[in-house]
Amino acid sequence: MELTTTAAIAHKITKAQHAEGTLQLRDSTLPPSNSLDRLIDEIHAAYKKRAGKSHGAFEPDEQNYPTAANLREHFQQQAADFVVTSHALMQTLLVKANQENLATGGSVLMAHVTNGESQWFIVTILTDKVSAAIDDNLNLVDSVHLDLTSMRFAGRVDITRWLDGEERYVSFLQGASRDVSDYFQRFLGCTHPKTIRKETIRLVEAVRNAVNRLEATDEQRETARLQIYQYLDACVKNGVLLSIDSLCNRAWPDNPDALREPLTDPDSGISDGFVPHKTALRGLVRFEGKGPHWQVKFEREAVTEGNIKLDADSKEITIKNVPDDLIASFQLDFPEP
Structure with a gap:
């Protein structure tokens, strides 16, 4: 514009x-x-x-x-x-x-x-x-x-x-x-906004969008996400202020501007220089949701390793390699006919 x-x-x-x-x-x-x-x-x-x-x-x-x-x-x-x-x-x-x-x-x-x-x-x-x-x-x-x-x-x-x-x-x-x-x-x-949790949630959403826009393979994007999470998690553990420059240089060293451009755009509203909220960071590596009588939570690796698959059209999630103790507990209350 x-x-x-x-x-x-x-x-x-x-x-x-x-x-x-x-x-x-x-x-x-x-x-x-x-x-x-x-x-x-x-x-x-x-x-x-x-x-x-x-x-x-x-x-x-x-x-x-x-x-x-x-x-x-x-x-x-x-x-x-x-x-x-x-x-x-x-x-x-x-x-x-x-x-x-x-x-x-x-x-x-x-x-x-x-x-x-x-x-x-x-x-x-x-x-x-x-x-x-x-x-x-x-x-x-x-x-x-x-x-x-x-x-x-x-x-x-x-x-x-x-x-x-x-x-x-x-x-x-x-x-x-x-x-x-x-x-x-x-x-x-x-x-400044007083809720660091809200700032971190905003950061996580922006990072996910920025990584998804990278011209790269799925594997390369997963590596970038992992690098970003490890960097932000280290900021939390060590009480270090987030640096967008450091984040981009670590996650996408060959072309950090590809990440930096969307994250530094004033319209993104991403603040620099704060210690992220630990729990809110989990949005980078975890999916979770719940319905009226159920709740599900899983890490990204469960998807990348093929143990969980989503069918968006049918709104169904398939879970593979279910542990024996969960199977036994389920069958105890819901035995097969």
């Missing part, structure tokens, strides 16, 4: 570590241009690919976390235009940055983007990069440009999901140093 930029604006926050910051604010939106469209597309593409994202919702405390109130005034109440809204957001960003001694500044781009039926608010902090270029006179000159490869802070609010009352609609990059990047989370006013 092609992105359409409805409004965009650029500001600057100047701040050195252990010092108070200052703002340089633009008083009008950026004019439409191919350069702007290209930049928004590149930011969106870079953001989608980056691992280390977290997902959540706005803090209910809008006095200390006013970003939700500012965005509501523009997108829902239409009481403030995009420029005024961006200025209010920059004031919040400055306050939160000044609360973090190690935080530094950069160029801040804010944009209202539509993607089909969805509306997004995108914000990112970028730094300049100096490189070399050849000018029209064939001279070597310095060329200054925004460095998207080292994008440290970026966030996206799905305005459509938010106003529709959905549970998760804010995503943001956690950054290399959580101590420094936490101020950006506080600027967004985003709170």
Whole structure:
């Protein structure tokens, strides 16, 4: 789906570590241009690919976390235009940055983007990069440009999901140093979902879908599933935070991007950097279900080894190699005629 930029604006926050910051604010939106469209597309593409994202919702405390109130005034109440809204957001960003001694500044781009039926608010902090270029006179000159490869802070609010009352609609990059990047989370006013079990169930579902989409043999996909489960189980046992990058590199080392792309897409809602819930992980290696008077539970190996087979059309499961003690117990109460 092609992105359409409805409004965009650029500001600057100047701040050195252990010092108070200052703002340089633009008083009008950026004019439409191919350069702007290209930049928004590149930011969106870079953001989608980056691992280390977290997902959540706005803090209910809008006095200390006013970003939700500012965005509501523009997108829902239409009481403030995009420029005024961006200025209010920059004031919040400055306050939160000044609360973090190690935080530094950069160029801040804010944009209202539509993607089909969805509306997004995108914000990112970028730094300049100096490189070399050849000018029209064939001279070597310095060329200054925004460095998207080292994008440290970026966030996206799905305005459509938010106003529709959905549970998760804010995503943001956690950054290399959580101590420094936490101020950006506080600027967004985003709170993490409190139920790790739900996060793990969401992760398991996304992983299963991603593995099923791999261009591979059934055996290769089973190996990938096993590697993923072993990695996540080790995270649980050792109290290690999940890393999507590490997961993809281990499970599909020849082409980790094939797994990374669906798992890092902001629309997937998969958070990075939490310790998975042990019981919820079993969805990767176990099937279970129940009816009015029965319950069944079995591991994936029972299917791959041919001991259990499902006929979806007849809704029947066939079980082979039933143990003798179960047969004896069954026949005791239900003897054959």
